[in-house]
Amino acid sequence: MDILPILSTLRRHKLTAGLLVMQIALTCAIVCNAVFLIGQRLQRMDLPSGVAEHELLQIQVADVVKSGNPYARVQEDLALLRQVPGVQSVAFSNQVPFGGSSSNGNVLLDPNQPQRTLNATTYFGQNLVPTMGVQMVAGRDLQDDDFVDVDTALKGLKTGDTKSLPHVTLITRDMAERLWPGQNPLGRLIYLTPTVGLRVVGVMASLVRPNAYDANTAQYTMVIPLRMGADRGMSYVIRARPQDRASVLAAALAALRKADPQRIVTTQRSFDEVRRHFFRDDRAMAGILVGVIAALLVVTALGIVGLASFWVAQRRRTIGVRRALGATRSDVLHYFQTENFLLATIGIGLGMVLAYGINLFLMQHYELPRLPAIYFPVGAVALWLIGQVAVLGPALRAAAVPPVVATRAG
Amino acid sequence: MFQYYLDLAARSLRRNKALTALMVLAIALGIGASITTLTVLHVLSGDPLPGRSGVIYYPQIDPQDLRGMSPSKEPPSQLTLIDGMNLLHAARADRQALMKGGEVPIQPEQSALDPFYVDARYTTADFFAMFGTPFRFGHAWSAADDEAKARQVVISRDLDEKLFGGANSVGRTLRISGTAFQIVGVLDHWQPNPHFYDLNTGSYAAGEQVFLPLQTMIDLHLSRDGSNDCWGNGGGGTDTLLPADTCVWLQFWVQLDSPAKVEAYRQFLVHYSQEQKALGRFQRPPNVRLRSLMQWLDYNGVVPDDVRLQTWLAFGFLAVCLVNTVGLMLAKFMRRAGELGVRRALGASRRSLFAQLLVEAGVVGLVGGVGGAVLALGGLWLVRQRSSDYASLAHLDPSMLLTTFVLALGATLLAGLLPAWRACQVAPALQLKSH
Numbered sequence: 015m016d017i018l019p020i021l022s023t024l025r026r027h028k029l030t031a032g033l034l035v036m037q038i039a040l041t042c043a044i045v046c047n048a049v050f051l052i053g054q055r056l057q058r059m060d061l062p063s064g065v066a067e068h069e070l071l072q073i074q075v076a077d078v079v080k081s082g083n084p085y086a087r088v089q090e091d092l093a094l095l096r097q098v099p100g101v102q103s104v105a106f107s108n109q110v111p112f113g114g115s116s117s118n119g120n121v122l123l124d125p126n127q128p129q130r131t132l133n134a135t136t137y138f139g140q141n142l143v144p145t146m147g148v149q150m151v152a153g154r155d156l157q158d159d160d161f162v163d164v165d166t167a168l169k170g171l172k173t174g175d176t177k178s179l180p181h182v183t184l185i186t187r188d189m190a191e192r193l194w195p196g197q198n199p200l201g202r203l204i205y206l207t208p209t210v211g212l213r214v215v216g217v218m219a220s221l222v223r224p225n226a227y228d229a230n231t232a233q234y235t236m237v238i239p240l241r242m243g244a245d246r247g248m249s250y251v252i253r254a255r256p257q258d259r260a261s262v263l264a265a266a267l268a269a270l271r272k273a274d275p276q277r278i279v280t281t282q283r284s285f286d287e288v289r290r291h292f293f294r295d296d297r298a299m300a301g302i303l304v305g306v307i308a309a310l311l312v313v314t315a316l317g318i319v320g321l322a323s324f325w326v327a328q329r330r331r332t333i334g335v336r337r338a339l340g341a342t343r344s345d346v347l348h349y350f351q352t353e354n355f356l357l358a359t360i361g362i363g364l365g366m367v368l369a370y371g372i373n374l375f376l377m378q379h380y381e382l383p384r385l386p387a388i389y390f391p392v393g394a395v396a397l398w399l400i401g402q403v404a405v406l407g408p409a410l411r412a413a414a415v416p417p418v419v420a421t422r423a424g
Numbered sequence: 425m426f427q428y429y430l431d432l433a434a435r436s437l438r439r440n441k442a443l444t445a446l447m448v449l450a451i452a453l454g455i456g457a458s459i460t461t462l463t464v465l466h467v468l469s470g471d472p473l474p475g476r477s478g479v480i481y482y483p484q485i486d487p488q489d490l491r492g493m494s495p496s497k498e499p500p501s502q503l504t505l506i507d508g509m510n511l512l513h514a515a516r517a518d519r520q521a522l523m524k525g526g527e528v529p530i531q532p533e534q535s536a537l538d539p540f541y542v543d544a545r546y547t548t549a550d551f552f553a554m555f556g557t558p559f560r561f562g563h564a565w566s567a568a569d570d571e572a573k574a575r576q577v578v579i580s581r582d583l584d585e586k587l588f589g590g591a592n593s594v595g596r597t598l599r600i601s602g603t604a605f606q607i608v609g610v611l612d613h614w615q616p617n618p619h620f621y622d623l624n625t626g627s628y629a630a631g632e633q634v635f636l637p638l639q640t641m642i643d644l645h646l647s648r649d650g651s652n653d654c655w656g657n658g659g660g661g662t663d664t665l666l667p668a669d670t671c672v673w674l675q676f677w678v679q680l681d682s683p684a685k686v687e688a689y690r691q692f693l694v695h696y697s698q699e700q701k702a703l704g705r706f707q708r709p710p711n712v713r714l715r716s717l718m719q720w721l722d723y724n725g726v727v728p729d730d731v732r733l734q735t736w737l738a739f740g741f742l743a744v745c746l747v748n749t750v751g752l753m754l755a756k757f758m759r760r761a762g763e764l765g766v767r768r769a770l771g772a773s774r775r776s777l778f779a780q781l782l783v784e785a786g787v788v789g790l791v792g793g794v795g796g797a798v799l800a801l802g803g804l805w806l807v808r809q810r811s812s813d814y815a816s817l818a819h820l821d822p823s824m825l826l827t828t829f830v831l832a833l834g835a836t837l838l839a840g841l842l843p844a845w846r847a848c849q850v851a852p853a854l855q856l857k858s859h
Contacts (some may be wrong), residue, residue, distance in 0.1 A: 027845060033751040040744045048737070075683035078529040078539040079602035080645075117660070120492075129492050168659040172668060207657045245662065246527065246541075246647055278529065278541060294811045299730050306737055309457070310744055313450050320446050369460035372740075380729055 020353045027325070031176050031357060034321055036398055038361025041314045043368035046393035047376065048303045054298040059293045061232055063111040064186070064220030065146030067285040069102075071263050072110055074281035075270055076246035084243025085163060094273055095250060099264045100258040105145035105251045108138040108242055109224045110285075112292035115247070116224035119236070122205040123193065126270045133231070134189060135223040136206075138164065140161070143184070145253050151187055153200045153216035160215075160239035167240055176209055178417035180239045183212040188233035190217050212238065226292075246280065259284055311396065315404040321409035322350065326415075333412055334419030343413040350409035351402060358401040362394045369393065425776075426783065432785035440756060444788070447752050452793025454745030455832045456799025461731070461738040463804060463824045467817045468628065468727045472616035476556050477717040479518075481678050481686065483511065485697050486711035488655050489670075496773055499711045500653060501724075502672040506705075512548060515694045517678035518685065519554040523547035524674050525625040525650045530634070531599040532587055542583065542633035543625070544600075545646075546641035550579070552609075554679045555621070560584070562594035562609035563635060573643045578609040578635040598634075601646055605636065617817055618726045620717055622675050624650035628814035638674075642666065648673070654781050690714045728814075742835070749788075749839045757781055757847035765850050774848045781847055785840025786833060793832030800828060 024031045032297050081087075088106050095104045117138070120130035142148070143155045170178030183204070190199035203211045218237070226232035242248055254262040264354045267279060283291075290297075326333075333346055373385035471477050486499035487507055508522040528544045551557075552564035561584075565576045577598055584593050598605045615631040641648070645664050649666070651673065652660050658670035667673050680686045690712065697710035715723060757764075764777055800820060807818040820828075842859040 029842075030751060030754055033747055035752065037744055037747040037751065040740065041746060044737070044740045044744070051733075062837060076527075076529065076541055078531055128490075164662055165665060168661065168665055168668075171659045174657070209657055243662070276539065278539060280541060284786050291811070295728070298810050298812065299734075302734060303737070306457070306741055309453055310741060313453060313741075313745055315747055316446050316450070318750055320443055320748075320752045321755055324443075324759065327759070376733075380733060 017352060017356065020349065020356060024353070030321060030325075032187070033365065034318065034357050035302045035361040037314055037317055037369065038358055038401070039364035039368055041310050041366025042312060042362050042393040042397050043372055044367070045307055045367035045396055046389050047372050047385065048307050049392050050373070050389045051301050051382075053389075053411050054382065055296040055303075058229065059296050059300075061226055061229060062220055063220065063285075063289070064148055064218065064233075065111055065222075065285070066253065067111075067289060069253050069259070070146065070285040071252040071259055071266070072113070072281060072283055072285065072288060073250040073252065073263075073266060073270070073279065074246065074248065075244075075250075075277045076280050077244065077274075078276050078278065084245065085241065086152070087244040088248075091244070091250065091270065091273070094269050095252060095266055098252075098269055100254045100262040101252055102255070103141065103145040103253040103264065105141040106139050107142055107249050107251050108240075108247070109135070110249050110251060111146075111222045111224060111371065112226065112285075112286060112288050113224040114292060115250070118223075118225075119206040121193070121236075122208075123203075125205045125208040125211070132189070132192060132234055132238050132288070134185075134234040135225070137235065137237045137249075138242055140239075140241060142237055142251070146221070147252055147253065148221050149219035150184075151217050151219045152198075153184075153214070155216055156182065156184060156239045157235065161241045162239065164243070168369070171207070173208070174209065179210055181211075181213060182215045182239060184216040184218055184237040185214055186221055186233045186235045187217050189235065190214070190218070190355075192234070206284045212236075227239075239333060249281070280321040311400050314397070315400050318354065318401055318404035319407060322354065322405050326350070326408045326412040329412075330415055330419055333415045334417055334421075336414065337417035346415070347409050347413040350405055350412055354401045354405040354409075355398065358398050362397055365397070366390050367395060429780045429783040430787065432780055436756075436760065436786060437786055440759075443756050447756075447788050448751050448792045448795060450653055450752070451744040451789060451832060452746045452795025452799055454742035455793060455796025455828060455835070456803055457738040458735075458742045458831065459796060459800035459820075459824060459828045460803030461735040461809065463800065463820055464514070464731055464807060464814070464818050465727065465735050465840065466821075466824060467819070468731055468814055469721075470617065471718065472618055472620045472721075473555060473717065477682050479525060479679050480554065480717040480718070481517075481680050481689070482715050482720045483676060483678060483689070483693055484713040484715075485693055486708050487670075487672070487700070487706050488708060490707050493645045493653065493708055497711075499713060500672040502651065502653070502668060503674045503676050504672050505666065505674060506669060507700075508674040510698075511676055513694070514692070514696070517689055518681050519550040520553040520677065521548045521554055522674055522676050523551065523621065524638065524641070524648055525622050525632070526641065526646055526648045528600050528634060528646055530583075530587075531602075533597075533599070534587075537587075542638065543649075544634045544641075544646070545622075545629070545632040546636060546638040546646070550679075551635065554677065555616070557614050558612040560610045560612040561592040562607070565608055570639055573639045574637055575603060575605045575640060575830055576608045576637065577605040578611060579607055580611050580631065580633045581613055583633040584610045600634065600636070601644065603644055611635075617814075618721055620721055620726075621677060621722055622650055623724055626813055629816050630813070635730045657739050665717035680699045683835045683846075686714065728812075731814075746835055746839045749836065750842055753785060753788075753840055754843035754846060761847065761850045763848055768850065778844050781844035782837060782840050785836050785844065788840075789833040789836025790829070792836060793829045796832050797825060797828045 092104050116135050118133055118135050121132050121134050123131050160182050166178045199214045199217055202214050205211050220233055221235045222232050223235055252266055376382045446701040484499040487504055512520055512522045524546045526544045527541050529539050529541050531539045548570050549565055549567045560581055563793035565574055569576055592605050596607050598607055618627045619630040651672055653665050655668045661667035680689055693712040694710045697706055700706040804818045804820055808815050
């Protein structure tokens with residue numbers, strides 16, 4: 015198909031053609047960036063937790079009136095939960111992966127250094143590693159004689175009595191690699207305060223922060239041997255086979271209620287729900303972006319249909335003349351298809367530049383990475399396709415114009 | 425004349441229904457999306473205390489040790505208990521309140537109701553007068569009650585309705601965490617959005633059901649929620665143990681009625697910091713801030729980034745819809761070159777043709793605006809189905825409804841300018857000849 019006649023026709027319809035190109039360019043630019051944003055969100059929602067998510071349950075209970083020794087209370091509850099049929103393992107933790115609320119500490123390599131090396135989240139609680147299914151890659155797990163009661167430790171911190179403080183910790187591989195690149199972390203000391211030195215005794219493959227908002231620091235995690243008393247903010251973490259979880263949860267709640275009917279269950283959920291809840295805004299945003307892309311493409315397609323119809327109507331006579339002079343129906347059809355392809359291509363070219371500009375703006379204001387080149391063809395292909403689909407109807411109508419039109423006036 | 429134009433517009437729009445429908449649809453979609461996101465943005469960045477926010481300030485001082493100090497660093501966003509109490513008792517502002525969030529179990533007297541947990545705010549007497557909380561029954565506790573660690577409580581209207589069927593419960597007893605409290609006041613509906621006074625316990629749609637004296641909380645070891653930052657050998661504390669002296673965990677708000685008082689208070693904070701440094705408590709040079717309520721919200725970036733991003737996205741979408749409308753309108757107007765030529769030949773001026781075409785554009789804009797408003801209502805309904813904490817706040821208010829129509833009409837008239845101008849350029853003779 016010769017494109018020169020098309021170009022010369024378009025030159026006489028600069029304004030309409032320009033508007034169509036502009037619309038395609040804008041749509042292309044927004045679609046490229048929106049698809050990129052969706053990719054970012056999906057990637058974030060896939061953030062690994064390092065725990066056996068499909069096998070875990072979280073329960074939080076709160077006392078109405080504080081009663082007895084909170085440490086003894088936890089041990090009683092743990093014994094009770096272990097008896098529940100289907101329960102494989104139970105732990106009591108101050109926080110859970112993707113749980114949101116978190117305890118964090120500033121890590122120093124030298125007690126006298128002026129600035130922190132990094133900020134890490136701190137998990138406390140017995141039996142965490144086996145229950146959550148965390149993989150150890152080096153060293154050992156925490157042992158019973160490593161553990162200290164939180165209240166004892168806090169008092170020790172206040173009085174400077176370092177004997178009552180924990181002495182060892184587990185850290186993740188990512189954190190070890192950040193602190194001592196390429197070296198063996200086992201046996202090394204890190205400091206949470208100038209007087210609390212913790213020796214690394216084990217390295218975990220992965221354990222995500224409860225507040226994993228930044229993928230770069232999501233794995234800076236420590237497990238510290240502190241025992242907590244019963245408290246509203248703490249969680250019982252139960253491991254069971256995926257298919258048993260519903261029945262285990264019900265039985266565990268019944269057992270806890272039976273032990274103390276006065277207690278209030280404030281949280282009861284599977285870890286799948288924990289993840290879903292944590293990433294709910296990302297999921298919503300991805301949904302909105304998909305909706306916007308769809309709406310944009312529909313509006314642009316309708317615009318192309320409208321303008322192409324107008325052109326066909328306006329050029330009925332010309333088309334008739336061409337048909338009378340020997341052009342076939344498919345020549346006319348191809349004419350309009352090629353015209354649309356040309357306009358779309360110009361629009362896409364401009365759209366790429368615009369997409370890059372929008373990405374620069376987003377990088378400045380919303381801490382987004384640079385738009386990878388792979389996203390540019392996505393917008394291009396989408397608009398070429400939309401353009402061809404939209405123009406098909408009007409082009410077929412043009413092809414149906416009989417040569418006899420040439421002989422009529424008007 | 426205007427009526428005549430309206431009539432012409434109606435006829436013209438009816439003549440080519442498909443094209444008209446396309447234009448209206450494009451405008452409606454663009455406006456619907458923009459208004460949905462604008463409404464969310466409008467609700468989230470609103471003033472939580474209209475009329476009062478101008479005199480409410482949030483003081484910050486820097487009690488940390490020298491580790492990690494750099495001159496450009498902001499002071500911590502909360503206070504230690506010692507500094508909080510010092511500033512509260514200094515009473516240099518017109519009003520001041522120190523506070524912390526928490527959650528407490530309520531044990532209803534009626535056996536029909538199981539015990540339940542509610543959000544609590546532990547604060548001091550001025551809280552209510554300073555923030556202008558509306559009282560349905562009773563009143564706040566006094567500063568003397570603060571010092572006396574009084575077992576007194578102010579409850580929300582919701583809790584009053586749940587426990588007492590909405591009756592005046594002032595003077596009655598409420599068991600909180602095993603202790604009997606006397607109800608001294610019942611608030612009317614009060615839920616400032618954003619939840620400015622403590623953004624750590626939820627930025628939006630977070631309201632407390634019980635308010636009781638801070639000193640009482642400390643005395644009874646009631647459980648605390650929210651942020652707690654420590655340095656040095658500071659430990660976070662447990663339910664039975666308060667956070668260490670090197671931990672910041674309290675919010676402190678002041679009311680300053682004039683610019684002179686604001687300046688004086690800033691000076692006071694500097695003096696206080698110097699004095700504490702001389703005493704050896706503070707180690708850093710004075711580093712103080714005194715932000716107004718709205719500045720504080722801005723500084724904390726309380727409006728989620730996603731919401732801003734969605735607004736940009738919606739306006740990008742509106743731009744595409746408008747370009748689309750310009751194109752369609754151009755097609756529509758150019759098609760009527762013959763009719764316009766006749767009118768010109770019969771003596772209509774370019775100006776009156778232009779006016780006629782703009783009226784037609786305006787009609788499209790108005791109808792599109794109605795469609796946009798309906799779509800926005802649907803869009804906001806969808807937003808409310810989401811589980812974000814601000815979702816429940818997304819409602820169209822009269823000002824946003826007006827914005828819808830102004831935006832729709834303005835955008836369509838703007839879109840109509842170019843096509844109308846272009847169509848008015850027709851040479852009357854040429855058009856008559858070819859037809």
